[in-house]
Amino acid sequence: GDSVTQMEGPVTLSEEAFLTINCTYTATGYPSLFWYVQYPGEGLQLLLKATKADDKGSNKGFEATYRKETTSFHLEKGSVQVSDSAVYFCALSGRGAQKLVFGQGTRLTINP
């Protein structure tokens, strides 16, 4: 079945550091790919998405590119802030309003 694998956490960085959180997937067909963020005590918020190969999703300084050849959707940000501290989930969805399949999540802590 479809699956998503994220880099192991937790990840701790200093403010203004460069961030990469790796995500690879296994899926039949051509899924849509998502990054969701979860702040403490809250639900999930959609951070960015890409619906086809080579698409780049971006939002709030975060970016991720849909790489079909490497089945990856790595999350990057050039300069992180303390407010970026949260848990980040990579997810995929098959065509036709299919369920979301999530990775295990990566906890990110940014120190001032």
Added chain:
Amino acid sequence: DAGVTQSPTHLIKTRGQQVTLRCSPKSGHDTVSWYQQALGQGPQFIFQYYEEEERQRGNFPDRFSGHQFPNYSSELNVNALLLGDSALYLCASSLVRAANYGYTFGSGTRLTVV
């Protein structure tokens, strides 16, 4: 514009009891999905409702059941609660023809089974 609303926010139940969780989707959305998120894990898909019918189901036992009402709101019922059912239950809504553009999640119901 209200997003996805879930109630209650917290709930404590005793093993063997039954529980009902409620969800109102984002305005304009017609599909509701339920997820279970155990502590420190990613959400796991329970089921999805569209046009008042269960459209997809994840790997959860029949103790988990649901319903969608004509106004698109939904309920999740869990019977014969087990300690392992303790989790954050998330509701997500979408528009069936635009689901590949993302789902909107509620803040969840934290269920504790004692």
